[in-house]
Amino acid sequence: MNPLEDLQYFLALARNGSLSAAGTDLQVSHTTVSRHVRTLEKYVGYRLFDKGPAGWNLTDEGLRLLERAERIEHEALAAFAGRDNTAGTVRVATTEGFGTHILAPLSAQIRRADPSIEIELMMTSRTPSVSARDFDIAITLQPPMNPNIDTVRLTPYRLGLFASIPYLDRHGTPPDLDSLRAHDFVWYVQSLLDMSELDFRELGIPDEQKVVRCTTSLGQLAAVRAGAGVGVLPLFMVGQAGDLRPVLSASVMVERTYWLVTSPHSSRRANVRVVASAIVHHVSASNKRFLTCDVAPSRPTAERASSPPLRHPFRLSE
Structure with missing residues (x-):
């Protein structure tokens, strides 16, 4: 019995939460992981894991052993400093x-x-x-x-309003904040959004103007490029895109x-x-890259006769 050898299997299961994932990390079968963990439990005299719905969870004794095992691992890595670490x-x-x-x-x-x-x-x-x-x-x-x-x-990184050139050709470039009332927006699916930082409530965009909703920022970028509407996009994602133009970049900028x-x-x-x-x-x-954008600014144009009618008024935070 070699408890030091068993510790690596204990650490793998503690970090992965499942026997199969731990086995994949160590390039052994899940039964090998299970056998070494059971051997270690017999050696220390108490249970280290409880089986739960989401996987294997450390017991209180297991958590205490985890701290010691990680210290041992850290010292071993330091002792054998080199590429294989x-x-x-x-x-x-x-x-x-x-x-x-x-x-x-x-x-x-x-x-x-x-x-x-x-x-x-x-x-x-x-x-x-x-x-x-x-x-x-x-x-x-x-x-x-x-x-x-x-x-x-x-x-920190900044996000701004962007739209495609064809969209702005059709609907006109908004010259001021109030004129955004006539435009469609590409947004997140708010019911599925877990990060409140991506809700952008400070922009005050009414829900009825969010006509295309995507669960991912890449989906939003694709929709904006296709001309679906105006979107709130990170500057580092837009980069030097020649098919997009910033909208009201001097007035609207969000920072996260x-x-x-x-x-x-x-x-x-x-x-x-x-x-x-x-x-x-x-x-x-x-x-x-996170704070600036090299895309040429759009030129404001007057509202065209074919533009959609104004909806419920709102004002963005300046």
Whole structure:
């Protein structure tokens, strides 16, 4: 019996929450993981996991052992510092826009620098739970409530109103805030939106003007490009797009912040630290991309006779 060997199976199950996922991480069968965990439980004399509807959950004794096991793992990694420390999979939970435009290209750079690191990008419109074990790093729009969780403020980023050139040719470019009452908007499906930061309530857009709704920012970008209406889009997603024009960029600008959160179950792993550091440095080096846009501004035009009738009046926050 070698309890140190059993600890790696214990850690894998604690981090993954399922025998099959732990086996995949360790490249063994789920029965092998189960056997080693049962052996460790016999050795320590108490249960380490309880089986729940969502997977295997640590008992109170298991949580205490987890802290000690991670310290042992950390010391072992430090003792054998070298390239092999970073081998393994790093799971990153992120919003779709940031994941597609920032992390997907960056993952290729990380892999070229260290092929032993594998990266899983889990793109979502929901806020990941920092107590869950289904991610190692999360890119969020708000910091966690727990001040003891490793958190880095990545960057503020700005969003503006954009529309396609054909749409503006048909409906005219709004010259002021009040003229937005005559335009259609592309928006989120609010009943399915988990992140309040993406609700943009401060813009005061009436629901009846949100004629196309998408659950993802990439869907909104595609709809705006197709001429479905005006959309609120992150500047870094628009980039140098020649088919879009900013609308009232001097009057309407929304700012949010990206945060990098490291799971407490993964923060000591060398590959997680490497990926987190790469994200922080990349975002810092390209900070201007999140705050400015190179797209040429649209020129305001008078309302055309064919424009839709005015709807319920509203005013955006200036």
